Amino acid sequence: MSYTDTNEGKIAHAHDPRYGINVMIWITLLSLTVITIAVAGLDLGNYTLLVAMFIAAIKSGFVINYFMHIRFEDLLFKLFIAGVIMVLLVVFVLTALDVFLR
Amino acid sequence: MSDSTVNTNGDYVNFYQYKGKHSGILGWLLSVDHKRIGLLYLGSMVLFFLVGMTLGFFMRLEMWNPGQDVMGPQTYNALFTLHGIIMIFLVIIPGIPAGFGNFFLPIQIGAEDVSFPRLNLLSWYLYTIGGLLAVASLFLSGGPIDTGWTFYAPYSLRTGTEVIMPLMAAFILGFSSILTGVNFVTTVHRLRAPGMTFFKMPLFIWALYSTAWIQIIGTPIIGITILLVIVERLFGVGLFDPAMGGDPILFQHLFWIYSHPAVYIMILPAMGVVSEIIPTFSRKTIFGYGAIAVSSIAIAFVGTLVWGHHMFTSGMSDESRWVYSFLTFIVALPSGVKIFNWVATMYKGSIKAETPFLYVMAFIFLFSIGGLTGLVLGSLATDVHLHDTYFVVAHFHYVMFGGTIFIFFAALHYWFPKMFGKMYNTKIANIALAIMVVGFNMLYFTFFILGYLGMPRRYYDYLPEFQGMHQFATVGSWVLIAGILLMFTNLFLGLKNGKKAGNNPWGGMTLEWTVPSPPPLLNFKKIPTVKYGPYEYEHYDEVTKNVN
Numbered sequence: 001m002s003y004t005d006t007n008e009g010k011i012a013h014a015h016d017p018r019y020g021i022n023v024m025i026w027i028t029l030l031s032l033t034v035i036t037i038a039v040a041g042l043d044l045g046n047y048t049l050l051v052a053m054f055i056a057a058i059k060s061g062f063v064i065n066y067f068m069h070i071r072f073e074d075l076l077f078k079l080f081i082a083g084v085i086m087v088l089l090v091v092f093v094l095t096a097l098d099v100f101l102r
Numbered sequence: 103m104s105d106s107t108v109n110t111n112g113d114y115v116n117f118y119q120y121k122g123k124h125s126g127i128l129g130w131l132l133s134v135d136h137k138r139i140g141l142l143y144l145g146s147m148v149l150f151f152l153v154g155m156t157l158g159f160f161m162r163l164e165m166w167n168p169g170q171d172v173m174g175p176q177t178y179n180a181l182f183t184l185h186g187i188i189m190i191f192l193v194i195i196p197g198i199p200a201g202f203g204n205f206f207l208p209i210q211i212g213a214e215d216v217s218f219p220r221l222n223l224l225s226w227y228l229y230t231i232g233g234l235l236a237v238a239s240l241f242l243s244g245g246p247i248d249t250g251w252t253f254y255a256p257y258s259l260r261t262g263t264e265v266i267m268p269l270m271a272a273f274i275l276g277f278s279s280i281l282t283g284v285n286f287v288t289t290v291h292r293l294r295a296p297g298m299t300f301f302k303m304p305l306f307i308w309a310l311y312s313t314a315w316i317q318i319i320g321t322p323i324i325g326i327t328i329l330l331v332i333v334e335r336l337f338g339v340g341l342f343d344p345a346m347g348g349d350p351i352l353f354q355h356l357f358w359i360y361s362h363p364a365v366y367i368m369i370l371p372a373m374g375v376v377s378e379i380i381p382t383f384s385r386k387t388i389f390g391y392g393a394i395a396v397s398s399i400a401i402a403f404v405g406t407l408v409w410g411h412h413m414f415t416s417g418m419s420d421e422s423r424w425v426y427s428f429l430t431f432i433v434a435l436p437s438g439v440k441i442f443n444w445v446a447t448m449y450k451g452s453i454k455a456e457t458p459f460l461y462v463m464a465f466i467f468l469f470s471i472g473g474l475t476g477l478v479l480g481s482l483a484t485d486v487h488l489h490d491t492y493f494v495v496a497h498f499h500y501v502m503f504g505g506t507i508f509i510f511f512a513a514l515h516y517w518f519p520k521m522f523g524k525m526y527n528t529k530i531a532n533i534a535l536a537i538m539v540v541g542f543n544m545l546y547f548t549f550f551i552l553g554y555l556g557m558p559r560r561y562y563d564y565l566p567e568f569q570g571m572h573q574f575a576t577v578g579s580w581v582l583i584a585g586i587l588l589m590f591t592n593l594f595l596g597l598k599n600g601k602k603a604g605n606n607p608w609g610g611m612t613l614e615w616t617v618p619s620p621p622p623l624l625n626f627k628k629i630p631t632v633k634y635g636p637y638e639y640e641h642y643d644e645v646t647k648n649v650n
Binding site for chain 1: 291319349351352355359403406407410417418419420421422425426
């Protein structure tokens with residue numbers, strides 16, 4: 001139904017293979033995983049969780065932007081992702097309100 | 103676009119008559135037509151609803167006398183668990199979106215189908231597999247699960263009953279729900295007919311759209327939580343079991359982060375149906391279209407943040423308790439916006455009190471009681487007194503049953519002529535509704551009083567002073583079931599022998615009323631161009647003059 005598929009061209013373009021970048025991202029993700037495991041062996045006290053979450057957030061950023069192609073998509077998709085991340089943050093804060101103040 | 107609405111002789115062909123690649127039962131099981139898939143869902147849900155209702159019937163029978171009547175405590179525990187799992191995961195959550203949403207979303211936005219028809223069929227198969235697994239778990243060696251539908255840890259980690267299979271069932275059902283959500287969001291964004299802007303969409307579509315977002319965002323959380331419980335049961339990891347250093351309240355957080363928004367997955371589509379039925383039978387433009395549309399999004403958003411009100415007595419921090427209590431009260435605002443706008447729509451309308459409209463009236467009455475008693479439970483002090491009593495059971499049955507299921511029935515009566523091209527006996531339908539409302543209130547209003555007096559939920563036994571009220575409620579359950587059976591029988595007879603329904607028997611203005619009953623395979627002979635809002639009755643003649 002051509003009258004609605006106005007983004008067809010852009011989507012096709014977004015799926016162009018970028019093997020070089022994808023392999024680099026993959027290696028970065030593997031490296032970050034190694035760092036996560038290494039850091040888990042250190043005694044960082046209360047910061048253990050924060051550090052692990054920080055590394056996980058960086059990894060998610062790479063996956064969302066490159067493997068999920070969001071970097072190359074319309075603004076609408078980026079807004080959706082931003083909205084979902086906001087909800088996730090609020091959920092974290094509300095849960096932390098209990099866990100840390102109980 | 104090939105013309106699927108006529109055969110080689112030029113006669114009109116509806117989607118039942120259309121000869122595709124497969125015929126007979128395969129024509130249904132392998133069809134990717136959104137209407138057939140919607141009907142598959144509806145058929146499955148009615149079946150599961152009858153199973154859940156039968157379980158409820160036996161639970162009430164057990165409560166006739168104090169002590170053991172027809173079953174022991176273990177069987178009673180299994181019965182209320184399965185009643186909850188079946189009614190929530192197999193009937194109410196998928197209910198209106200997967201059944202009526204699948205059938206009517208593409209037609210109401212002027213599309214030929216959903217964006218991903220094959221994914222749609224896969225959703226139904228996942229739903230069926232999940233449902234069968236839940237029922238099959240009854241017959242495994244460990245015995246039926248007895249944790250309650252909430253699977254609270256650490257009990258769900260330690261009970262000897264069969265827990266993993268029903269958990270897997272819920273996990274698979276969750277996948278089905280996510281796929282439906284993804285399909286609906288994409289369809290609404292990409293397949294709207296020319297001219298149909300977001301603010302010209304029917305309010306049912308707004309409700310489905312908001313619901314779809316909750317399905318996408320919330321459901322993975324319950325999926326992960328379920329997997330964690332399975333991992334802990336199998337490998338003793340110690341995530342939720344305090345004996346192994348775990349945190350059982352964390353399980354409650356994770357469970358309710360999904361399961362409270364799931365309440366809005368259940369009720370928002372019902373509110374969407376109400377917003378369709380009221381203008382149609384008031385023959386009047388809906389009051390506050392924008393406010394109702396935006397309130398759906400607001401309920402979806404704020405509803406995502408209030409899960410902690412299920413945990414006021416769990417031992418969580420005081421700061422959390424008042425924050426969640428405060429947020430809970432905020433949800434009442436967009437809900438109130440809807441109720442007031444519906445009532446304002448009826449004001450000075452040319453009301454035709456047909457069966458679907460009467461169902462909506464019953465809904466407003468029952469849902470208001472459910473909603474207001476929700477505020478009693480949302481208040482910290484009163485919740486401590488009423489937590490885990492029959493008051494809570496009464497509250498959520500008024501909201502879930504009096505709200506969602508009554509509107510599921512309303513939708514069934516509203517769209518029946520469109521889906522099947524036939525009409526049921528409206529007089530019997532009205533009588534069935536009256537019987538149901540009487541039985542419903544006998545059963546569940548008594549629960550409010552029992553709960554206030556201290557009757558705890560999930561007990562197969564009770565103190566002798568509660569016997570009179572328990573027996574009154576049980577008689578109410580019989581009246582309610584009689585009404586439900588009469589309603590289904592009437593619809594079945596309408597399906598078999600009912601008079602032919604016109605294309606627009608109620609005088610509706612949304613696009614489904616501009617196509618024949620039942621609709622053709624691809625819904626429209628020609629994709630319509632939308633000029634007016636969905637309830638602008640001043641343009642009624644222009645919009646409905648040419649049945650597509």
